[in-house]
Amino acid sequence: RKESEKSETIEKTIGELVHASEHGDEAVLASFQDAYQPVLDGMLETLGRLGIVFDRFTKESVFVTNGDVAKLMETLGALEINGVAENGAQYLDLGQRGLKGKTEFFYRRGDGSSLYATRDIAYHQWKWTKCNELINVLGEDHKLQAQQVGLTLEELGGRRPEVMFYSFIKLPEGKMSPRRGNVVFMDDLLEEAHAHAVEVLKERRPDLDPEAMATIAEAVGTSAVRFNIISVSPEKGFTFRWEDALSFEAGSAPFIMYSHTRACSIHRKVMETDADSSEITSMPPIPEATMPDGLVQLLRMLAVHDDRLAKVVREHRPNLYAEYMLQLSTAYNSFYRDCYIIDEGKVNPFYFAVSELARTTLREGMVGLGIVPLETM
Numbered sequence: 001r002k003e004s005e006k007s008e009t010i011e012k013t014i015g016e017l018v019h020a021s022e023h024g025d026e027a028v029l030a031s032f033q034d035a036y037q038p039v040l041d042g043m044l045e046t047l048g049r050l051g052i053v054f055d056r057f058t059k060e061s062v063f064v065t066n067g068d069v070a071k072l073m074e075t076l077g078a079l080e081i082n083g084v085a086e087n088g089a090q091y092l093d094l095g096q097r098g099l100k101g102k103t104e105f106f107y108r109r110g111d112g113s114s115l116y117a118t119r120d121i122a123y124h125q126w127k128w129t130k131c132n133e134l135i136n137v138l139g140e141d142h143k144l145q146a147q148q149v150g151l152t153l154e155e156l157g158g159r160r161p162e163v164m165f166y167s168f169i170k171l172p173e174g175k176m177s178p179r180r181g182n183v184v185f186m187d188d189l190l191e192e193a194h195a196h197a198v199e200v201l202k203e204r205r206p207d208l209d210p211e212a213m214a215t216i217a218e219a220v221g222t223s224a225v226r227f228n229i230i231s232v233s234p235e236k237g238f239t240f241r242w243e244d245a246l247s248f249e250a251g252s253a254p255f256i257m258y259s260h261t262r263a264c265s266i267h268r269k270v271m272e273t274d275a276d277s278s279e280i281t282s283m284p285p286i287p288e289a290t291m292p293d294g295l296v297q298l299l300r301m302l303a304v305h306d307d308r309l310a311k312v313v314r315e316h317r318p319n320l321y322a323e324y325m326l327q328l329s330t331a332y333n334s335f336y337r338d339c340y341i342i343d344e345g346k347v348n349p350f351y352f353a354v355s356e357l358a359r360t361t362l363r364e365g366m367v368g369l370g371i372v373p374l375e376t377m
Contacts, residue, residue: 015111022113024065032061046186049218050226051370063122069114072122076107079155085110094151105148117145121152124161134161135316140168140235164316167237169229184240186225193221205377219372220254226370227253231322251326253371259329260366263359264375266341266352274347286350294338295354298331302357318369325365332358 020028044054063069073090076082081093088110095103107118127134138146143165150160171184197217201208208216232238249255291299305324312321335358341351366373 015113019111019113021061022064022069029061029065046190049190049222050186051222051372058123058126060116060119060123063119063126064114068122068126069119072125073108073114073118075156076118076152081155092152092155094148097151097155099147099151102144105152107152117148120145120149121156124149124153125156125158127161128158134159136161136163138163138165140165140237162316164234166234169237170239172239172241189225190222193225194218195221197221197224201377216374216377219374220257220377223253223257223371227256227322230318230369231326233317233319250330254377256325256329256362256366256371257374257377259332260359260362261374261377262336263332263355263362266336266355267359269342270347270352273342273345292335292338294331294334294336295351298328298335298354298358301328301331302354302361305361321365322369325362325369328358328362328365332362 017028017031021032040057047053076092077090079092081096083091083093083104085091085106089106090108091104091106093103094105099105105117107115107121109115124134136146146163146165150163153160194217197220198213201213201217201220205213205216228244301324305328308324309321312318312324332355335354339348339351339354341348341355363373
């Protein structure tokens with residue numbers, strides 16, 4: 001009974017705070033920000049290690065205090081599909097617009113305050129004034145809300161955004177569950193990736209000083225984690241395994257990074273051998289002799305780059321570009337094996353031009369995927 005009374009007291013207090021924030025109580029709004037800011041700062045610090053940054057944040061409270069949400073609820077209340085519950089809460093019967101399952105979309109509480117989804121609709125209306133194309137990236141558990149928001153926007157005469165749903169990441173033991181403690185924390189994963197990268201570098205590059213090793217390890221570790229996630233089709237999901245995320249073999253970010261550093265190494269060697277050859281003003285003529293298989297493979301991959309990228313952008317599937325980058329890296333390694341760019345002290349201008357085109361394409365692709373384009377590792 002005491003627990004029940006305590007819960008009711010907490011719920012009542014929260015309701016009062018929400019109601020006060022809806023009426024622009026600056027003290028309450030400031031207390032909300034004081035509560036969430038440390039959490040947001042911590043998230044941004046972690047995401048920053050992965051090269052993820054945000055141009056801006058828009059507070060949902062803005063649409064409450066400027067009156068947009070109140071106007072929206074008034075408009076929703078006048079719709080023919082509007083309904084009123086016994087406690088005075090208002091909802092839209094989206095079943096009349098084709099929604100299956102849970103058809104009642106509540107947008108106003110019995111005390112007159114708005115719900116999160118209501119503010120989300122106001123936010124979307126504002127966003128449509130800022131752009132011509134709108135893409136939401138959501139977890140698969142937001143599918144119902146995305147449908148509700150989309151249908152409501154259309155009911156109001158607006159457009160619904162495109163939505164990309166990402167499936168949940170699973171562990172070998174099953175689905176991640178914060179409540180059961182069955183999770184992998186990104187900070188722990190990044191630290192583990194860094195440590196693993198250091199051990200690999202100690203074997204491959206024992207000549208590196210501690211500072212250089214730490215820098216390379218951070219780049220390799222964070223790139224490996226990011227690529228492990230982005231290389232999977234959004235709707236497919238995958239089972240998270242440490243050995244896959246931190247793999248340095250084919251199919252991973254370090255594999256792409258190594259191909260790029262190999263191309264950078266070739267560039268430096270050509271500069272040392274014949275600086276004049278490094279200035280490529282036009283593509284040299286294709287040799288008349290039979291072209292090695294590695295060269296043909298690389299040229300084919302470079303030729304389809306723009307078409308592949310256009311498909312990725314058109315279909316909003318970054319995993320396809322990750323796949324392309326792996327294929328390009330494999331092709332470059334075959335080219336490196338079959339074609340001697342520097343032979344007996346002389347630079348082959350055609351081979352070098354192809355290598356340079358591959359180097360810049362690899363670099364730009366890595367930047368696009370969030371992989372750190374190291375020039376040595």
